[in-house]
Amino acid sequence: MMYLTKVSLWDVVKKQFRFKLKSFRGMFTSLMILQVMALLFSLSGEGGGGGGTDMFSYDMKLYSGNIITAFMMIWALISAIVVTTQAYRFDDYTFVANRLSSHLANILFLGWASIIGGITTVLASQSLKLSVFFLKDREFVESQPLTVLQMAEGLAATILYLFLFTAIGYLLGMLVQRNKIFMVIIPGFLFGSLFLNVLLASESTLVIDIGQLFVRETSFLLFTVKVLLTSALAYAISAWISNSLEVRK
Amino acid sequence: MSIIFLLFMIILLMLSFGSFSNKFFAGRFMSGSGITKVFAGYFIILLVAGILSLMVSVEETFKGDYMTDKEIEQNDRLNSDIYATVESGKIDEAEGLTKKESWGFPLEGQMLDVTDMNQQSQIFIEKVNSLEEKVEVTHYTTYSYIDNMDITNRFASPDVQLTDSTLKIFPQDIVTIKLVKYTNAFPFTQFSEYGEQISNGYGMMQGMDFIYIMVPADTEVSGDGYVIN
Numbered sequence: 001m002m003y004l005t006k007v008s009l010w011d012v013v014k015k016q017f018r019f020k021l022k023s024f025r026g027m028f029t030s031l032m033i034l035q036v037m038a039l040l041f042s043l044s045g046e047g048g049g050g051g052g053t054d055m056f057s058y059d060m061k062l063y064s065g066n067i068i069t070a071f072m073m074i075w076a077l078i079s080a081i082v083v084t085t086q087a088y089r090f091d092d093y094t095f096v097a098n099r100l101s102s103h104l105a106n107i108l109f110l111g112w113a114s115i116i117g118g119i120t121t122v123l124a125s126q127s128l129k130l131s132v133f134f135l136k137d138r139e140f141v142e143s144q145p146l147t148v149l150q151m152a153e154g155l156a157a158t159i160l161y162l163f164l165f166t167a168i169g170y171l172l173g174m175l176v177q178r179n180k181i182f183m184v185i186i187p188g189f190l191f192g193s194l195f196l197n198v199l200l201a202s203e204s205t206l207v208i209d210i211g212q213l214f215v216r217e218t219s220f221l222l223f224t225v226k227v228l229l230t231s232a233l234a235y236a237i238s239a240w241i242s243n244s245l246e247v248r249k
Numbered sequence: 250m251s252i253i254f255l256l257f258m259i260i261l262l263m264l265s266f267g268s269f270s271n272k273f274f275a276g277r278f279m280s281g282s283g284i285t286k287v288f289a290g291y292f293i294i295l296l297v298a299g300i301l302s303l304m305v306s307v308e309e310t311f312k313g314d315y316m317t318d319k320e321i322e323q324n325d326r327l328n329s330d331i332y333a334t335v336e337s338g339k340i341d342e343a344e345g346l347t348k349k350e351s352w353g354f355p356l357e358g359q360m361l362d363v364t365d366m367n368q369q370s371q372i373f374i375e376k377v378n379s380l381e382e383k384v385e386v387t388h389y390t391t392y393s394y395i396d397n398m399d400i401t402n403r404f405a406s407p408d409v410q411l412t413d414s415t416l417k418i419f420p421q422d423i424v425t426i427k428l429v430k431y432t433n434a435f436p437f438t439q440f441s442e443y444g445e446q447i448s449n450g451y452g453m454m455q456g457m458d459f460i461y462i463m464v465p466a467d468t469e470v471s472g473d474g475y476v477i478n
Contacts, residue, residue, distance in 0.1 A: 064432040069434040127302065137427055141311040142430075153437075154434070157436070
């Protein structure tokens with residue numbers, strides 16, 4: 001039997017994307033759990049200081065949304081790795097599709113997850129601020145009250161960071177699918193690098209140096225370009241790697 | 250501390266994404282529309298909290314101004330010269346002094362005994378020709394700050410009383426400040442053109458206190474304090 005209906009790539013991508021929205025809902029469960037955990041961690045504060053004289057004493061506790069953001073970055077990274085696993089990739093075989101449509105749908109889904117993750121991260125940080133605000137017997141100071149523009153930039157930057165992490169996660173996931181030895185090499189390199197940085201204090205390591213490329217960028221426009229280019233490169237390499245995989249590998 | 254935190258974080262992530270989460274959260278309770286409902290509820294809670302946090306007026310919490318780096322540097326420079334200026338009797342020329350409170354007392358006789366119970370302030374006494382049968386006391390202070398938050402106004406002036414010929418300077422109230430500082434996550438501060446409103450690294454600075462007493466020129470002064478002339 002032959003079918004004459006021509007299905008465009010974009011139609012397939014849209015169908016796959018809609019399917020992924022439903023079937024990957026578990027990711028948002030982990031998002032919630034991690035965000036609540038991050039909020040609880042953040043509530044204990046990030047440090048503090050104090051001092052005084054005979055006539056005067058002060059005590060300051062510090063809070064910030066950094067822990068929540070860091071947790072969400074790890075969530076984005078691991079979520080993207082999970083998307084590349086066999087169980088998730090096999091879902092795509094329920095569609096008349098090719099690898100390109102599958103990748104595009106995955107990128108769309110991870111982009112969508114980054115937006116949801118970014119918005120909830122900002123809202124969770126604001127919830128933390130509200131909780132801190134009502135701490136008894138303490139005066140509240142905000143180190144940088146935000147303007148609407150700064151808030152919009154911050155939200156966009158959070159989403160872009162998460163998207164960058166999904167791209168990296170996707171690449172790492174594909175590398176692991178290509179060769180299982182990366183299951184040992186990647187965590188060893190990543191966590192080893194982080195541990196080294198902690199142990200050697202100020203000694204910089206490669207992972208940290210690469211991170212500085214984004215973290216130290218003060219121009220929002222340049223930051224956006226850097227993130228989008230890096231993400232595009234990571235997704236492109238992932239797609240190239242996946243071409244060398246067997247159909248059901 | 251960082252290593253422990255990192256390890257703890259990794260364990261938590263394993264718990265979230267590993268078999269534990271599959272067993273307990275990926276079952277019927279969290280599947281299908283259940284997740285959507287729970288997530289929608291979570292999102293609404295966050296949204297309400299987020300909106301509330303924007304409605305809270307930050308200005309109503311900490312009472313104080315923020316000093317610029319330049320003001321703090323200037324204050325530090327002035328602090329190093331101010332004692333010598335006051336000691337030489339040129340308090341009117343001293344820069345960086347804040348006049349907090351003044352008192353005037355009628356003085357009977359030509360004797361004044363100054364009793365300092367404060368220990369915090371430095372007392373200077375100037376004999377002036379323009380005063381007759383009167384003592385004028387003024388409390389001056391230099392800036393006090395935590396980081397770059399001006400807390401000069403938190404310090405009240407000491408109570409000053411004149412009984413017979415004894416001028417008593419009572420101890421100042423002890424000031425306790427408890428603060429909680431919230432900093433936005435780094436993606437929000439990364440592109441900041443002007444930097445943070447609160448500068449870190451200045452620590453705490455308690456300003457100097459001066460009690461400046463002016464008495465008639467023919468008054469014999471005894472007790473605490475440094476007589477300028």
